[in-house]
Amino acid sequence: MSPRLHLGVFFTGVGPQLVWTDPAFSTHTHIDTFVATAQTLERGLFDAFFLGEGLRVRENRGRVHDLDVAGRPDAITQLAALAAVTERIGLVATQNTTYNFPADLARRLASLDAVSGGRAGWNIVTTDNAWTGENFRRGGWLPHERRYERAGAFVETAKALWGGTAVDRHDDLISVTAPPTVPARPVLFQAGDSAGGRDLAARHADVVFSANTDYDKAVAYAADLRRRLAGYGRSADSLRILPGAAVVLGDTPAQAAEKAAWIQREQVTGPRALAFLEQYWGKDLSGYDPDGPLPDIEPAEGELDPSRGTIAIEHRTGKAERIAGWRALAAERKLSIRDLVVEVTPQHSTFVGTPGQIADEWTRYVRDRAVDGFNILPQLLPGTIEDIVDKLVPELQDRGVYRTAYEGTTLRDHLDLPA
Amino acid sequence: MSVTRPHLALEVDGAGAHPAAGHAGPAGDIAALTARVTTAEAAGFALVTIADAALPPPGGPARVEAGVRASFLSRRTQRIGLAPTLHVTVTEPFHLATQLASLDHASLGRAGWVVGADHSAAVYATVGLPRLDGAALRQELADGIDVARQLWDSWEDDAIIRDRVTSRFLDADRVHHVNFTGERFSVVGPLITPRPPQGQLVVLGADTLGVTGRLDVALVAAPTVDEVADRARQARTDGAPLVFADLDVLLGADRLAALDAVAPWGPAQRLRHTGSAEDLRDLLERLAGLVDGVRLHPAELHVDLPRLATGLGRRPVTGPTLRDTLGLHRPANRFATAG
Numbered sequence: 013m014s015p016r017l018h019l020g021v022f023f024t025g026v027g028p029q030l031v032w033t034d035p036a037f038s039t040h041t042h043i044d045t046f047v048a049t050a051q052t053l054e055r056g057l058f059d060a061f062f063l064g065e066g067l068r069v070r071e072n073r074g075r076v077h078d079l080d081v082a083g084r085p086d087a088i089t090q091l092a093a094l095a096a097v098t099e100r101i102g103l104v105a106t107q108n109t110t111y112n113f114p115a116d117l118a119r120r121l122a123s124l125d126a127v128s129g130g131r132a133g134w135n136i137v138t139t140d141n142a143w144t145g146e147n148f149r150r151g152g153w154l155p156h157e158r159r160y161e162r163a164g165a166f167v168e169t170a171k172a173l174w175g176g177t178a179v180d181r182h183d184d185l186i187s188v189t190a191p192p193t194v195p196a197r198p199v200l201f202q203a204g205d206s207a208g209g210r211d212l213a214a215r216h217a218d219v220v221f222s223a224n225t226d227y228d229k230a231v232a233y234a235a236d237l238r239r240r241l242a243g244y245g246r247s248a249d250s251l252r253i254l255p256g257a258a259v260v261l262g263d264t265p266a267q268a269a270e271k272a273a274w275i276q277r278e279q280v281t282g283p284r285a286l287a288f289l290e291q292y293w294g295k296d297l298s299g300y301d302p303d304g305p306l307p308d309i310e311p312a313e314g315e316l317d318p319s320r321g322t323i324a325i326e327h328r329t330g331k332a333e334r335i336a337g338w339r340a341l342a343a344e345r346k347l348s349i350r351d352l353v354v355e356v357t358p359q360h361s362t363f364v365g366t367p368g369q370i371a372d373e374w375t376r377y378v379r380d381r382a383v384d385g386f387n388i389l390p391q392l393l394p395g396t397i398e399d400i401v402d403k404l405v406p407e408l409q410d411r412g413v414y415r416t417a418y419e420g421t422t423l424r425d426h427l428d429l430p431a
Numbered sequence: 432m433s434v435t436r437p438h439l440a441l442e443v444d445g446a447g448a449h450p451a452a453g454h455a456g457p458a459g460d461i462a463a464l465t466a467r468v469t470t471a472e473a474a475g476f477a478l479v480t481i482a483d484a485a486l487p488p489p490g491g492p493a494r495v496e497a498g499v500r501a502s503f504l505s506r507r508t509q510r511i512g513l514a515p516t517l518h519v520t521v522t523e524p525f526h527l528a529t530q531l532a533s534l535d536h537a538s539l540g541r542a543g544w545v546v547g548a549d550h551s552a553a554v555y556a557t558v559g560l561p562r563l564d565g566a567a568l569r570q571e572l573a574d575g576i577d578v579a580r581q582l583w584d585s586w587e588d589d590a591i592i593r594d595r596v597t598s599r600f601l602d603a604d605r606v607h608h609v610n611f612t613g614e615r616f617s618v619v620g621p622l623i624t625p626r627p628p629q630g631q632l633v634v635l636g637a638d639t640l641g642v643t644g645r646l647d648v649a650l651v652a653a654p655t656v657d658e659v660a661d662r663a664r665q666a667r668t669d670g671a672p673l674v675f676a677d678l679d680v681l682l683g684a685d686r687l688a689a690l691d692a693v694a695p696w697g698p699a700q701r702l703r704h705t706g707s708a709e710d711l712r713d714l715l716e717r718l719a720g721l722v723d724g725v726r727l728h729p730a731e732l733h734v735d736l737p738r739l740a741t742g743l744g745r746r747p748v749t750g751p752t753l754r755d756t757l758g759l760h761r762p763a764n765r766f767a768t769a770g
């Protein structure tokens with residue numbers, strides 16, 4: 013069988029990605045929006061619908077960050093509701109291993125798998141930061157360098173409980189005495205990109221959800237992961253690679269480009285550009301003109317404020333050097349604050365073009381085994397979802413790289429994972 | 432005219448209250464539960480409660496977590512309230528509040544919460560927390576309810592403004608840190624979830640937990656009507672807006688001997704009715720003068736529920752929210768700023 017593309021949608025619920033100023037915007041917090049989205053994706057024969065996790069409302073300098081969409085449900089609760097109104101699509105919850113009790117989370121995931129008839133997935137993240145921990149019983153208890161050790165022990169515990177084995181394990185990272193859950197086998201996703209994250213994926217994950225979307229990066233990443241898999245005695249085919257991707261479709265290339273430019277303008281508004289810099293400067297910059305030069309004042313002492321969400325460790329330190337680099341870049345290319353932010357915001361790769369163009373590009377990715385599919389991060393709701401299902405999916409089907417009907421009933425079936 | 436008092440609740444976990452009812456079928460049998468709850472909805476029950484525990488009942492199979500069951504049911508029902516048991520003792524208070532708020536959103540305002548207080552050594556061992564009892568346990572429950580209520584209010588109803596002029600999605604002045612400090616945990620907040628449709632979920636709990644003043648509905652389990660009356664009075668004095676009596680029910684007294692031969696029911700821990708539907712209606716009428724509602728625990732759900740459905744003579748409740756059904760007002764937000 014020639015390789016096939018697997019598609020998911022990552023419904024993040026926070027951050028600048030989702031354009032709420034779009035006149036057609038569906039309230040992203042309303043259950044009806046979730047139901048409509050999941051049902052549209054099921055019509056498009058998607059493998060999975062994902063919910064992200066962020067357990068503290070983002071802030072900017074101690075105040076609730078007010079510019080981006082915010083507000084999201086508990087993922088497992090919401091997916092259980094969606095299980096009742098869908099039949100085939102996989103339902104994946106991002107859940108962290110630091111601020112959960114292993115037996116409790118394993119039980120809830122098994123429950124989702126049970127009520128959905130084998131459609132549950134767990135996107136394993138570590139969320140070790142102490143700022144998020146302030147909402148939990150043991151805030152900040154886990155040192156950053158041990159987060160994947162805890163994650164490994166947590167996942168092993170969950171797998172045992174799902175498989176019918178009681179667990180009695182007590183050490184400095186985990187304390188569980190628990191009987192098995194209802195029988196279950198959620199598909200395991202992993203999203204961390206550090207060596208520890210990749211290693212956890214190689215040991216336990218069925219799917220990786222990476223940020224390595226550009227073709228060359230994707231190829232290198234796949235090679236690295238397959239090497240790690242072999243180290244754990246797993247076959248190269250036992251893991252699916254689904255990088256995150258944004259998609260902007262147009263009837264013509266020009267129309268698509270125009271729409272992509274509009275989306276980016278809406279995503280990087282003047283106030284957002286200033287708020288982005290405030291996070292680094294640690295000072296009020298509201299008096300600066302976002303279309304003018306970078307702030308001339310010196311940033312506050314100390315490292316980066318963690319309150320704008322999960323930040324990879326390498327971005328949490330080295331603030332002064334980063335700001336110096338931006339100043340040099342802005343001076344050299346005469347960038348305004350807004351231009352600079354567009355330039356340096358870590359963006360998920362965006363595919364822009366006609367449905368035919370993107371289908372051609374994706375066909376190459378999957379035939380070369382650079383990826384097994386994509387996890388799409390919608391920018392327009394419901395626009396992105398409807399465009400992809402109605403326009404891109406038929407093109408992929410025409411090229412023979414996308415299913416024309418669900419063959420199985422479980423998420424494991426959809427992903428062609430070993431039984 | 433259809434009778435609407437007392438309010439009726441139904442416990443739907445397991446196979447029934449009689450020990451001979453055995454355990455529910457295959458653990459993941461959500462289809463059977465869905466059929467039961469839709470029957471209860473058509474029969475005029477105001478809500479179902481879904482008992483749960485981290486550990487399976489002795490000799491029984493592992494259970495599907497009650498919040499997950501309730502959420503699934505939220506999209507298969509239209510009017511009935513859904514109140515899972517979640518235990519304060521062995522969960523993260525922040526997750527608990529988020530899960531319940533999400534259930535209220537998914538059900539468009541039909542969620543309740545039965546406050547669970549499991550505190551056996553075995554259940555604490557599942558999470559590795561130190562075991563609490565007595566006054567420390569009561570304090571933990573009080574803190575768990577208080578922080579959930581604060582978190583449900585942490586977003587004001589109109590916090591999402593989508594103001595293009597100022598580019599603000601939220602009004603940051605209407606999303607509040609709760610800065611809760613309890614005896615054993617603290618939570619900064621706000622919740623990650625906007626305010627639930629009901630503002631506050633309907634919080635139910637036993638009158639024996641020592642937190643009656645924090646409940647919306649106190650559940651009274653006592654074997655005689657006189658004791659129910661006394662305890663109901665006390666619960667009201669302690670501040671519970673509504674009181675429900677727990678009642679075992681077996682319709683058709685002729686079934687009792689056969690069931691008891693398999694496993695004797697034992698002395699009643701709560702009111703118990705074995706007899707006809709007509710006598711049950713009389714009992715309910717009598718209880719209506721003493722309590723606001725009655726929660727039924729059928730001896731065998733698969734036999735007694737269909738009999739209740741025909742025997743109670745009720746129409747489905749109209750909702751739309753559980754608070755509406757129970758006549759509880761939607762509370763003002765404690766953080767709401769004037770103007």
Ligand SMILES: Cc1cc2nc3c(=O)[nH]c(=O)nc-3n(C[C@H](O)[C@H](O)[C@H](O)COP(=O)(O)O)c2cc1C
Binds near residue numbers: 210222323
């Ligand atoms: C595509 C993608 C999606 C992610 N989604 C989440 C999420 O929803 N919640 C979360 O806490 N972390 C999320 N993460 C963060 C990762 O779990 C991880 O913490 C981060 O990438 C840093 O990697 P490391 O933990 O291996 O250092 C995501 C990462 C990627 C690449």
